[in-house]
Each structure stands twice: as structure tokens, then as C-alpha cells.
Amino acid sequence: MTFSETLRDVAVRRRLILPDSRHPEPLAALDYAEELSLKQEALSAFWEEQGLPARPEPVIAAPSPRGYRTTTKRRATLGPRGLVLTFPGAATSVRGLSSSTLDLPQHIAVYTFLIERLSRPPARALAAALNWAIVRGPAGALAVILNVRVFDAKVVRAGKLLAEDIGAAPLGVRSAFLYLDPTSSEYYLEAKRPAKTLSFKRLFGPDWLQVEANGVRLRYPPTVFSQVNEAMLGVMTATARTLLAPVGGCALLDLYCGYGLFSFTAGREAAEVVGVDFDGPAIEAARANAEHLRCAGRVRFLPGRIDGEFLAAHVRPSRLPEVALLDPPRQGTGPRVAEALAGRRPERVVHICCGAEELPREIAAWSRTGYRLQRAVPLDLFAGTANLETMLLLTP
Numbered sequence: 001m002t003f004s005e006t007l008r009d010v011a012v013r014r015r016l017i018l019p020d021s022r023h024p025e026p027l028a029a030l031d032y033a034e035e036l037s038l039k040q041e042a043l044s045a046f047w048e049e050q051g052l053p054a055r056p057e058p059v060i061a062a063p064s065p066r067g068y069r070t071t072t073k074r075r076a077t078l079g080p081r082g083l084v085l086t087f088p089g090a091a092t093s094v095r096g097l098s099s100s101t102l103d104l105p106q107h108i109a110v111y112t113f114l115i116e117r118l119s120r121p122p123a124r125a126l127a128a129a130l131n132w133a134i135v136r137g138p139a140g141a142l143a144v145i146l147n148v149r150v151f152d153a154k155v156v157r158a159g160k161l162l163a164e165d166i167g168a169a170p171l172g173v174r175s176a177f178l179y180l181d182p183t184s185s186e187y188y189l190e191a192k193r194p195a196k197t198l199s200f201k202r203l204f205g206p207d208w209l210q211v212e213a214n215g216v217r218l219r220y221p222p223t224v225f226s227q228v229n230e231a232m233l234g235v236m237t238a239t240a241r242t243l244l245a246p247v248g249g250c251a252l253l254d255l256y257c258g259y260g261l262f263s264f265t266a267g268r269e270a271a272e273v274v275g276v277d278f279d280g281p282a283i284e285a286a287r288a289n290a291e292h293l294r295c296a297g298r299v300r301f302l303p304g305r306i307d308g309e310f311l312a313a314h315v316r317p318s319r320l321p322e323v324a325l326l327d328p329p330r331q332g333t334g335p336r337v338a339e340a341l342a343g344r345r346p347e348r349v350v351h352i353c354c355g356a357e358e359l360p361r362e363i364a365a366w367s368r369t370g371y372r373l374q375r376a377v378p379l380d381l382f383a384g385t386a387n388l389e390t391m392l393l394l395t396p
Contacts, residue, residue: 001049003356004386007042014038022089028101028384032065036380039388043356043378050360053367056376056390060239064231065383070138071228072103073188074111076130082119083127085111102384107135110144110171117165126158131181132188136222137209138230140172143222147179147188151198163203175205177222189223208285213237213265216293220259220285227261229381236389237265239377243350243393244323251318253346255306255326255337260286262325263299266350271320273299276306308336317344327352332362342369342396349394356388366394 001009004021011018016038018026027035040059047056062068074085074097084096093099096115099108111133118127132147144166148155156178163176179189180199200223208219211226213233220226227233244252244266252267254260257275259282267273277283283303290296304310306328324346326333332353341349349371353359363373371394381389 001046003042003046003359003388006046006049007038007386010038010042010045020089024087024089025100025102025384026386028066032061032383035065035383036061039378039380043388046356046359047376052360052363052376053373054376056378058378059388060235060377060379062229062232062380062383063235064229065380066101067104068231068383069100069103069107069228070230071134071136071226072100072107072111073132073134074098076127076133078124078127078130083115083130085115085133104139106139106142106172110135110142110166110173113166113169113171114144114162117162123158123162125152125154126162129155131184134179134188136226137174140174141210142171142173143205143209144173144176145179145189145222146177147181149180149182149184151178151180151201156201159201159203167204173205175207175222176203177201178203179223211261213261214241214268216264216268218259218261218264218285218289219292221281224259224279224282224285226258227381229383232379232381233261236379236381237262239379239391240266240325240350240352241268243375243377243391244325244348247323249320250347251320251322253315253318253322253324253341253344255324255341256328257286257301258282258327260289260299260301262327263301264289264293264295266325267299270323271298272318274315274318275299275301276304276311276315277301278303278305305334306337307334308340311337311340312343322346323348323350325350325352328354330354330358332358333365338362338365338369338371342366342371345396347395349392351392351394353390353392356390359390359392363392366392371396 077084086098090098129148134145178201247270252270252273254263254275286301375393377391378388
């Protein structure tokens, strides 16, 4: 039984009526205290059903459980009445927009503006080429990314005109971009794009976004992954720091490091830090952040596909006692990652599971290496949805 199925069973026992399982925000209509209680009971039941070791700790609540998403997206369709911006499973208003109680209201205002402007005849070439409209960033520092099928003179010209309108409107948009995806992928920031042609164009504004966690400011490109719940970044990094402690005098290996969120926060006291990520622009951003924070001599970043073979061949064990942190994507770790890490004998490992469904597989992989689960700390990073993020502390 999946975590989502377990959660729905618990909701039935509580006589709670939830939307269809395809709905992207099935818990958003609940009182937040009720949602937290439901998730805690469902996680405990799922844990027991799966026969997982130890027990999950109380779910850490989101400081902003509604209206928090700082990365949002809408699939674009041009119809006879103009542009429609939707996402799967959500209701669409008569104005052609899928609304959400989890998205920042300022993002919704931008989508409303885009529908109005892109439904006008002069913008038809851009509207017809649009795959996704994406908004990133907090209120007052928004970035708009228009994912399009083609870059041609008409599309670029319409994009520049739209950018002028966006910049002049009181929306808090600081930058805008065109992003080429000729495959019309279901992934709104598709990694596989044409390599020998211009595929990302800045229309106006800075070419970076910024986050702050635990007093550390970090920049990253608009196409690089960052957590959608920025209000939880401080909680996440502080929790990771607590679980890894003590790190003074230790080396931190930060896998799936992105632009360095945990390297520069949870690893602040580490004697040395090595971060690894497959995403080249994220690694470049991490290196730039290290230079800006004046710690490049202590912190270094390597690009590479994270699997057991790469770790064995390219990431040398430190002479210092080692601790490790992994924050893989939703599908979990790659082949033999746990085995390769266990072979390095880190004193503590913090493994972050983005989805509850991955917990049994990842815990079992660590168990086979001789590492044991000491703590499981769930965070309500995706309030309003049927999901939890969980930090696992493992030791040999």
C-alpha cells in the first residue's frame, strides 16, 4: 500500500471527504491542524505496514501552509477565446486559469496578466508557441519564464513586447526569459534541449534568483532546481545541521548538492566540504556562491552523474572523519549509491527522501550495507498535498 493510499484510508476512517486522487492539492481545503494530524497518523500507519525500523518523529509543520509555492507552472493552450493556463487535475475558471490556494497570490496575478496580454492578436505567435508559463521567486522578486516550442523572429519580438508590459506593470516581476523546448515536454524545465543553438534568452532583468536560509544568501540561475517552499528552507537546513552534528573537524560530502544550499548552511562548521551534482549550471552557481562567501578554499564542487561508479572513481575519501548528506530527486538515489557511500564509512549520513513512497527502498538499501536508521524526521514541505519530505539519520 502506498503512502497516498494509506492517507486516504485514514481520511475515510475520520469521515473526511477528499477530492479525487488525481487532484494535485487534495488536502488544501482542510484546516491545517487537521491536515497535520492526518499526515502524522498516515505516516505512522505506513511505517508499520512497511515494517520499517524505529518510528517517525512528529511532523514538522510548515510556517506558511497555504500560499507558499515560490515555483509555479501552468500548461498553455491557445483556444478560440484566447490563452488558457492550467495544470492537471485542477479546476479551470471561466477566465482560463487554474487557480491554487498553495501558490503565492502574486504568482496568480502574473498568470492572470499573461492570459490577458497573450490573448491579444499582436501576441498570437508567442501564445501559439507557448508550452508552459512558469513563475519563480518570492513576492517582489519574481521571474517569468516562457517555455516555447520555437525561437523565431515573431516569437522573440512578441516576447520583447510582452516583457515591456510585464516590467511596467505593478506585479513585482524583476526578470523575464524565453526557454526553448521543441519537444513540448511534460517537464516544464526540460533538461534535454538543443545543444548547438540558442535555447535560453533573457528578455530583461538579472539572470539569477536568490534565497536566504539561516543567514546565508545564495544565488542560482532561473532554470536550476530550488525548493518550492522557501519558507521552509530555514527549517530544513537547521534540521539537517542538527542531525549531522557535530561537523567541526569533519569533512562533509554533499550529494545532489544543487547550488550549495546544505553545503553552506548545514556544512558551515565543517573543516571541508565536497558537493556533487549532475546539473552543470547548478555546480557553476555553487562555485560562484563559494567565491562570494569567501570559502572557496574549504568548499569545492564537482559535476557528475551520481552513482556508485562515479563516487568510487572521482570522489576521494577524506583524511578527516566524514559525514554525508544526500538530497536526491523524487525518484531516489542512483545505482549502488548507498553501497559506495557505506564503503567510505561516514560517521553519520542524512538521507533526505523527497517522497514517502521512496522510504522503504532507501532504508532497505542502507540496511544491506550495515547502516541503521536512528531518526526519521518528517517535514511538511508540501502542505496541502498528499506528500511529506523525510530526513533520515543513519549510522554504522
